[in-house]
Amino acid sequence: MTENGRSPGSEPWHPEDPLYGDQGWGxxxxxxxxxxxxxxxxxxxxxxxxxxxxxxxxxxxxxxxxxxxxxxxxxxxxxxxxxxxxxxxxxxxxxxxxxxxxxxxxxxxxxxxxxxxxxxxxxxxxxxxxxxxxxxxxxxxxxxxxxxxxxxxxxxxxxxxxxxxxxGRRQAEPEPAPTEWEAEAPQEETHPFFTGEDGGDDDGEDDNDPGESRRGGELRGKTKTKKKNRNGCACLVVSLVLAGGLGGVGYFGYQFWQGQFGAPEDYSGAGSGTAQVEIPKGAGLGEIGNILKEAGVVKSAGAFVSAANGNPKGKTIQDGVYLLKKEMSGVSAFEMMLNPISRDNLIIPEGKRNIWVYEQIDKRLKIKAGTTKKAAEANAKKLGLPAWADDNKDIKDPLEGFLFPASYPVAKGMKPEAVLQKMVARANQEFTKKDIQGQAAKLGLKSPLQVLTVASLVQAEGKYQHDFDKVSRVVYNRLKPNNAETVGRLEFDSTINYIKGDSKLDLGAVDELRKINDPYNTYDIKGLPPGPIANPGLAAVNSALHPAAGPWYYFVSITEDRTLFAVTNAEHERNRKKYEEEQEKQDQ
Known part of the structure; x- marks a missing residue:
């Protein structure tokens, strides 16, 4: 065959001729x-x-x-x-x-x-x-x-x-561009972290390795199991970290829930030892609970609040000083505070004079006798007395009548001036409510202090509270200028006892009593004494502001339930005989 011609065989042309064999791409x-x-x-x-x-x-x-x-x-x-x-x-x-x-x-x-x-x-x-x-x-x-x-x-x-x-080398045709709704559809995640494939060449393998070939954008050849294993380990580590974080959040969340909604911490039992706490006036349950916690009485304020809320008397806790125990349960502390015995307050009864109050403060504070009396004399003007107090140079004690009868927290370590200041403040509060200053003129009195003086006389002379209104009327009747029975004198034994610091009922003959030279001697002077002779309660103050209507000038208490009032002295003498007969019966 020639170099470029045909061979004599059945296959025409050279094998590289385009027409050799299958004339197409075959x-x-x-x-x-x-x-x-x-x-x-x-x-x-x-x-x-x-x-x-x-x-x-x-x-x-x-x-x-x-x-x-x-x-x-x-x-x-x-x-x-x-x-x-x-x-x-x-x-x-x-x-x-x-x-x-x-x-x-x-x-x-x-x-x-x-x-x-x-x-x-x-x-x-x-x-x-x-x-x-x-x-x-x-x-x-x-x-x-x-x-x-x-x-x-x-x-x-x-x-x-x-x-x-x-x-043999044809590649797949590129995919057509996605339509608008296909482009908006969520795409399949292809990040190596989720697919298990590593986008980097961390293991040093060549991307042009003969064992790998790319066709149509797809990776063929050997799989990189080492990279997948490393990604698997990374997923495990991340999962553990996330689990640990969630566990920490859950723990602190549980602690927060316990603090907000769980049962409060509490002791068990009735406790031991002693603890003195002072509860201020107007304190709520939460404040009381915090005071008890700081004093070591309860383990948490919530324990006390929970116990109080579960009791119908939960809001009846009064202010004052309480003697409790250490490490009590919330229920035990609450029940003990309801018992009056646990209150360690200094209680000032109605009608007590200042000299008695001073002695009680000394005892409660465990200080030398007479210390409170000296503090009162030295600091009277600094304790908050109203402007209308101490308006007479003959007043024996400017604080008389202003140590309002009530219960006061007096605990060891307090200063006597602080205790007296609380009592004066309480008196100002109560007297302001009663408008003593505004009512004085309507009653024909010269000053609000005289209203308080009348109240102290009613408190001292009226043996029983149900007689206060009539006793108050006797005082105002005797103060009248046209009083022919006593000629403007009160003639109350209570004023003599105040002078002597005594509480006797039978003071002797009237003539002898008139010889006592003292501005508080109502047997001698006309009208009211210079100031109050005791600390009246609210009942006596109300009676002084609202006396009963009646013509009485005399009265005598025969028994606890019976007080006899008289208009004339003769009627009064008959009532006195009844009183003496009753006393003889009691002595037998």
Whole structure:
């Protein structure tokens, strides 16, 4: 056979001829940029090949080479195919330019950088000539093709449509751009942390390892199990950290819940030892609970509050000083405070004189006898007396009548001035409520202090409270200028006892009593004494402000339930005899 002719066998043409065997892509085609005959122009088969022409007169004769007849002056069919593909690509490119331009350019550029188009048929020889380089004209220079210097390469730019590949190297067509509703749909998670793949090259493996190849954007070859294992360990560590964090949050949350809604801490039992606490006036349960906790009585304020709220008498705790025990349960502490025995307050009874109050404060504070009396004399003007107090130079004690009868917290360690100040403050509070200052003139009195003096006399002379209103009327009747029975004198034994600091009932003859030279001696002076002779309670103050109506000038208490009132002295003497008879019966 000739070098470029046919062989006498059944297979026409050279195996590298495009028409050899399957004339389509079923056979091996020459790749772009290289001619099918080693770069030489395709030879024609004229009549000068006599031997061959005679041997195959019907096949050749005087005809042109069938290859030449097939193509003749027509454009290269491959060129037509490529032009059509180019037009399709241009149309497609215009439609999806806004959505796919950047992504498509990066994908095409990566494919061109990683792969080169190898020329030649499947003969084991590959050309390294890339697209865009000048190559031999496949068709003897008659038609400009790709690789021809006469025409720009259609595949040299990143935007170019990929050249056709042999069947063994064809790649999958790029997926069409997603529609608007597909683009808004949630995408599948592809992060290496969730997929188990490592995006980095941590283990030093080369991305260009021959054992791995990329086709259609998918990774083929060996799997990186080591990276997946490391990612698995990372997931485990992160899970443990998250679990530990949640556990910590849960613990502190439980502690907060316990503090807000759980059962409060509490001791058990009735406690032991002693603890003295002072509860201020107006203190709520929460404040009382905190005071008890600070004193070591209860373990938490909540324990006491819980016990008080669970008892119908929960809001009846009074102010004052209480003697309790250490480490008591909330219930035990609350029940003990309800018992009057536990209150360690200094209680000032109604009608007590200041001298008695001073002595009791000394005893409660465990200080030297007479200390409180000296403190009262030295600090009387600093203890909060009202402006209308101490308005007479003959007043024996300016605090008399202002140490209001009530219960006061007096605990060891307090100063006597502080105790007296509390009592005066309470008196001002109560007297202001009664409007003593405004009622004085209506009663025909010169000052509010005289109202308080009348109240002290009612408290001292009226043996029983149910008689206070009538006793008050006797005082006002005797103070009248037209009083013919006593001529303006009160003649109360209580004033003599105040002078002597005594509490006797039978003081002797009236003539002897009038000889006592003292501004508080109502047997001698007319009208009211200079100031109160005791500390009256609210009942006596009310009676002094609202005396009963009646003509009485005298009264005498025969028994506890019976007081006899009289208008004249003769009637009063008869009542006195009844009193003496009753006393004889009691003595027998």
């Amino acid at each position: 056979g091996q085609q020459a790749e772009a940029g290289q001619t099918p005959y080693g770069g030489q122009p395709q030879q024609q088969y004229p009549q000068q090949h006599g031997t061959q022409q005679q041997q195959y007169p019907q096949q050749y004769g005087t005809q042109q080479d069938p290859y030449q007849q097939q193509y003749g002056n027509q454009q290269d069919p491959y060129q037509q195919q490529y032009d059509e593909q180019q037009r399709q690509y241009d149309e497609q490119q215009r439609q999806y330019e806004e959505q796919q331009r950047r992504q498509y350019e990066q994908q095409q550029q990566q494919q061109y950088n990683q792969q080169q188009y190898n020329g030649g048929w499947d003969t084991g020889q590959y050309s390294a000539m890339p697209y865009g380089t000048a190559g031999a004209d496949t068709y003897g220079g008659q038609q400009p093709g790709y690789g021809s210097p006469q025409e720009a390469d259609y595949y040299a730019t990143p935007e170019a449509y990929p050249p056709p590949q042999p069947p």
